[in-house]
Amino acid sequence: MKYYTVLLLILFSFFAKAQKEYSELTEKASELMEEAKDETGYRNALALYEKAFKMYPENIDGEGLYNASVLASTLKNNEKAFQYLIPLSQIKGDGDNYPGWSYIFGENAEKEYKNLLSDPAWNALKQKAYGYKKQFYNELQERETEFYHTHKSTLSTVENPEALYREIKNFNPYEPKKDRDYSIAFKINDSATTSFIIHLPQNYNPQKKYSLLFFLHGAVRNNELIDYQRADWNLGGWNRYYTKYAEPDDVILVFPRASKQYNWMLSDHGFFMIPGMLKQIKKSINIDDNKVFISGHSNGATGSFSYLMKQPTQFSGFYGFNTYPKVFTGGTFVENIKNRSFINFSTDNDYYYPPNANDDFTKLMNGISADYKEYCYNGFPHWFPQFNESEPAYQILFKDLKNRKRNPFPKEISWEFDDNRYGNIDWISDIKLDTLNKTIRQHKELNFTINKWLAYDDKDSLIAKQVDKKAFDFPRKSGKIKAVYDHNVFRIETSDIKSFSVNISPEAVDLKEKVKVYVNGKLYFSEKVIYNREFMLQNFNDTKDREQIWINYINVKI
Structure with missing residues (x-):
């Protein structure tokens, strides 16, 4: 031997x-x-x-x-x-x-x-x-067909609304998978297709719910869409520690591909991709809806931050390596972070976003009591994940991921936005801006000035340049909504909002009692809410979420 x-x-x-x-x-x-x-x-x-x-x-x-x-x-x-x-x-x-x-x-x-x-x-x-x-x-195609194969759903045949709620809650059409790695095509539009690689745990069990982590790549300007990928291209190299630490905790990894035109940072043409991919995955893989996360590096980290700012409902927590914390397609409403969390792993020799700006951003986050943490690693450039010394950061990430869980029914919501496509946050949905109101109500603008930025000179040396740059831009009028609920009573304050819906869950209210909705101090609704079968089916079809199930909604017009 x-x-x-x-x-x-x-x-x-x-x-x-x-x-x-x-x-x-x-x-x-x-x-x-x-x-x-x-x-x-x-x-x-x-x-x-x-x-x-x-x-x-x-x-x-x-x-x-x-x-x-x-x-x-x-x-x-x-x-x-x-x-x-x-x-x-x-x-x-x-x-x-x-x-x-x-x-x-x-x-x-x-x-x-x-x-x-x-x-x-x-x-x-x-x-x-x-x-x-x-x-x-x-x-x-054969592998993709096998990936999507499930037991036939019988939800549409359930006539009793209360029984349908229970069926959705316990929905499990899932089957075992032959492989661990699948390249899945994703249609963007009639002329563009991309793909994602999904990496399953060693002994995937369709009866068990799994945590899922998206990794968003950087350099979106230099990437092209590709309708297939190999696992080898994603699981090693700079991503080796994702693979290493996902393994012991059975975390599913997903690696999407973006391009300059369709991505998660520079435009909204591709911003729907990650929620869309999540919906596709939930059709065939048993995902814990309260444990879906996004991470990324560079442009991908900015993408992770952007989903936190604009579309966090389906996700539990957000992470970024060498993040530029800004929304590039509209206003950056940093108070939105209070609905979730963010951990940033930064370096002091980063041309992408300067360390002094990270310090100011952290102060801003602490000032609003946000669930935000920054870990700075000294002596490393922008491509920090390339180095073995980045491993402790991944240990922090996966420890947080293991312990963190989305609250599908938060008692408080605060949401600001400037694009009706992103007027949804947990139990407040379909929020519409009041674009006809000529009197613009000033929401509190949280911002700061960046005066130093690191850049490489002709000799490839990193030097500090003086700048005068606001951290965030606010190119459009925004609307804001604040809401709380307790014991069947919802109290909602709005600014520059013309309508919205309050989604109802039997886990958040007592359906035997009246539900009361106060809007800007006035009683707007006071009735019992019953199950709405068609709404439940439509909502589940849209999200595939078995934890955040809405049985009806109250439409509010200001």
């Missing part, structure tokens, strides 16, 4: 060394390729790739074959180009490799392989690659 253990260690060491040396050679070849300005430069780069292939044939990867084929095509060596393209086209896509056909059908393929287009072998290659592509998507 000892002999085999030693042998395995020797073999592991050998393969690790080979992989390292292959990577060093191909990285150097890639640098030569980028720097090449003439035929000699291209030949030198190709020669180095060929040396790596010859010395380490077991380590040949898709990127190496792709670059070598482009170089050979550029040098008009068609025979050699196809020598690399044929095995490249057959790569199914695993580990760090993209499917081989994606290089052949990519946007730049005809430009990169322009010298091959008239060669009959090119069309033959494309025909075979198309077959591989079709097979890939067929397998992807």
Whole structure:
């Protein structure tokens, strides 16, 4: 037994060394390729790739074959180009490799392989690659179909409203899953599709409710939508600690893909994606509705903060690494954080958001008694998750996630917004702004000035620049609503609001007694509330939430 253990260690060491040396050679070849300005430069780069292939044939990867084929095509060596393209086209896509056909059908393929287009072998290659592509998507569709497979729902057949409430509460059509990782397509509109990877716990049990954590990636300006993803692209690297700490507590991880046009920060065209993905997931996976969380890095952290500010109802808590705490599509109404929580992990050498501004933001949060914490790590740049020293931050995150739970029926609500798409918060919904009111009531504006910002100079050194910048913008008129309830009595104060609805739950009020709603000090409603079957079905269809179930609503017009 000892002999085999030693042998395995020797073999592991050998393969690790080979992989390292292959990577060093191909990285150097890639640098030569980028720097090449003439035929000699291209030949030198190709020669180095060929040396790596010859010395380490077991380590040949898709990127190496792709670059070598482009170089050979550029040098008009068609025979050699196809020598690399044929095995490249057959790569199914695993580990760090993209499917081989994606290089052949990519946007730049005809430009990169322009010298091959008239060669009959090119069309033959494309025909075979198309077959591989079709097979890939067929397998992807089969896995997605299996992911969505559940027992048939019978909710629509339940006629008695009180029985329907109980059925929704105990709704469980879920079945076991064959795999842990699924790439799921997500339709944005008729012309755009993206995807998310969902990573399930080791022994997923459909009878158990699970916590779920979304991770929103950064650099949304530099990303493109992709209709499939591989788990390998998301679970390691900078995200390795999400994977590590989700494992022991059976936390489901979800990794969506955004782009410059459709994202969670720069525009509202893609802001619906995360709630929409959550709804899709809840159709097939048993999620604890009171334990759904969002985290992210950089632009993704700003996205997490934006969901907290604009659409937090379905979520329990929010986290961000190197966050820019601002809503970029409208006003940043920081008091909205009091409906949930946020933890920020910042660094003192961050060009994205300066440490002095983080200090001022923390003071602002403390001043309004928000559930907000900031942990600053000194000596690290913006790409903090890349470093092993970031691990303690993930320990803090997952400890908070484990102990935190959404209260679906909070006694108090305070909500400010400037876009009717985001007029919903827990048991107050469908809030509409009073846009015709010419007298703008001034809500208390919480803001501060940033006077220093870190930036890299020409020598790649981080320096502090003087600025005069408000932390938040308020480009539009906003409305605000404050509400409390206790013992069947709702008291609501509004400012620049023309209408809203109060959602009713039997867990929050006694349906045997009258429900009273006071609006701006005046009694507006005083009646018993009964179950509304159609409303319950519609609401559950919209949210798939089995904890925050509304049996009826009271519509209020100011």
